Amino acid sequence: MLKKEVLISQSAIRRRVKEIADQISNDYRGTEPILVGILKGSIIFMADLMRDLTIPVQMDFIRAASYGSKMQSSGTVRVTKDIELPIQGKPVILIEDIVDSGLTLAYIKELLEGRGAASLKICALIDKPERRERHVLVDYCGFEVQEGFLVGYGLDCNEEFRNLPEICVLKE
Numbered sequence: 411m412l413k414k415e416v417l418i419s420q421s422a423i424r425r426r427v428k429e430i431a432d433q434i435s436n437d438y439r440g441t442e443p444i445l446v447g448i449l450k451g452s453i454i455f456m457a458d459l460m461r462d463l464t465i466p467v468q469m470d471f472i473r474a475a476s477y478g479s480k481m482q483s484s485g486t487v488r489v490t491k492d493i494e495l496p497i498q499g500k501p502v503i504l505i506e507d508i509v510d511s512g513l514t515l516a517y518i519k520e521l522l523e524g525r526g527a528a529s530l531k532i533c534a535l536i537d538k539p540e541r542r543e544r545h546v547l548v549d550y551c552g553f554e555v556q557e558g559f560l561v562g563y564g565l566d567c568n569e570e571f572r573n574l575p576e577i578c579v580l581k582e
């Protein structure tokens with residue numbers, strides 16, 4: 411049986427999301443970046459983050475599969491739903507739930523850079539460097555977590571727990 415333990419509370423998430431939004435609003439003042447959410451895990455983070463921004467933004471989504479239903483990365487990344495907005499010459503911010511091996515983000519970053527985005531930055535709710543295989547620079551990071559499998563606030567385990575309002579760690 412898997413048990414969950416709260417790791418990051420709702421109020422801590424709320425505070426941190428607001429801080430990141432302030433930083434992004436400041437860094438992108440006078441521009442209109444395209445937020446590209448990586449489905450599905452990023453949607454709750456992205457929905458909260460974008461409502462805290464004080465600059466205009468556009469939104470789009472991309473979906474990549476690398477995990478299957480296991481807790482381990484399969485090592486291969488495949489785009490299963492592409493973005494629809496043109497990003498040529500536009501500032502793009504990739505929004506990700508959690509960076510683990512880094513394979514998903516490294517792949518999507520290279521893909522979008524190849525389409526001529528003016529700039530491409532990465533905003534991740536959680537950076538989990540424990541199992542990093544590809545170096546990726548996380549420009550805006552919510553929380554760094556050393557280890558464990560996390561669920562809630564968009565993060566799932568076999569599609570369960572995405573709607574938990576806090577971030578929990580799964581325990582055997």
Ligand code: IMP
Pocket residue numbers: 451476477483506507508509510511512513514515558559560561565566567
């Ligand atoms: P990466 O390609 O290994 O960096 O994997 C990134 C994706 O794996 C994330 O977008 C998540 O969907 C999933 N993932 C990695 N670690 C966790 C975790 O602790 N909980 C839930 N999903 C995770």
Ligand code: MG
Pocket residue numbers: 449450451507
């Ligand atoms: Mg995911």
